Amino acid sequence: MKSFKQRSACPISSSLDVLGDKWTLLILRDILFKGKSTYGEFLQSAEKMATNILADRLVNLEAHGMLTKVVAPGKKSKFTYHLTEKGIATLPILVELVLWGAQHFSTDIDVGLLEEFRTGKGVAIEKYKRLARETLA
Amino acid sequence: MKSFKQRSACPISSSLDVLGDKWTLLILRDILFKGKSTYGEFLQSAEKMATNILADRLVNLEAHGMLTKVVAPGKKSKFTYHLTEKGIATLPILVELVLWGAQHFSTDIDVGLLEEFRTGKGVAIEKYKRLARETLA
DNA sequence: AATTTTCTCTTGCATTTTGCAAGAAACAAA
DNA sequence: TTTGTTTCTTGCAAAATGCAAGAGAAAATT
Secondary structure, X not given: OOOOOOOOOOHHHHHHHHHOOOOHHHHHHHHHHHOOOOHHHXXXXXXXXXXXXXXXXXXXXXXXXXXXXXXXXXXXXXXXXXXXXXXXXXXXXXXXXXXXXHHHOOOOOOHXXXXXXXXXXXXXXXXXXXXXXXXXX | XXXXXXXXXXXXXXXXXXXOOOOHHHHHHHHHHHOOOOHHHHHOOOOOOOHHHHHHHHHHHHHOOOEXXXXXXXXXXXXXXXXXXXXXXXXXXXXXXXXXXXXXXXXXXXXXXXXXXXXXXXXXXXXXXXXXXXXXX
């Protein structure tokens, strides 16, 4: 159990203390945009996250109250991970990362989704938030 | 000279390949929100970045076309760093990090600025973009 | 009942990155 | 000529990451 330490009182710095690495936000992406919820599903992503890193990040996210680990119904050895409101609230950050990334790199993002984000950002965000809350139930 | 490698064609992943660490976005914050532009100024931030890390990140950001290094007028040994449009375009990401951080951590953000971001995000972003372009001249 | 498969991690170890402290290099100022 | 400013560089210890193998618990299959 390592204690969390903010480097400063700056909100950006504090956010990065939790989200500032190459993997954490990809887990949130998998949950929010790809409907994933299990350890095995996270491992299958194109970026090939190492198993120990994934386990570490899941513990971290849970420790920060961003997701909850739930035993799958009828299967004691399978778990599903669901976002809390704090986790869902990272959606606008992810959307801006999508827009910046799609603008400045060669990516394979769906043009329809991109257009949805560009023209109706607020509506799109609300839609995905609703989706995340539904999967929780 | 290390070559840049995208882990996947996902725009979020690609963004994180460049921005996904604990320091890069703090440099952009210092330029965009605090009007900083020199190595010495970046070093003075509350988070106390190590000198070698700062030097490395500045090289990286320049390599990615996000900022330019300019010799200060009349001083050959002093440089100023200015953002390109690609760098300025990270502003919405930073604003979302501010909002999320201010919402979920104890921070010392100015309440006026926070309100400005909450109620008139688009306008505020344009204002800071304009500011960044002005300092460039 | 025994075996195999599924699923979630854990462990050991090499590599890479970070953090820290000291100092070097280039120029400016006194 | 000396002192100061400014931007890094270097060496080394510590921490994080990446990789491969496998452990452990439950579920499914034979």
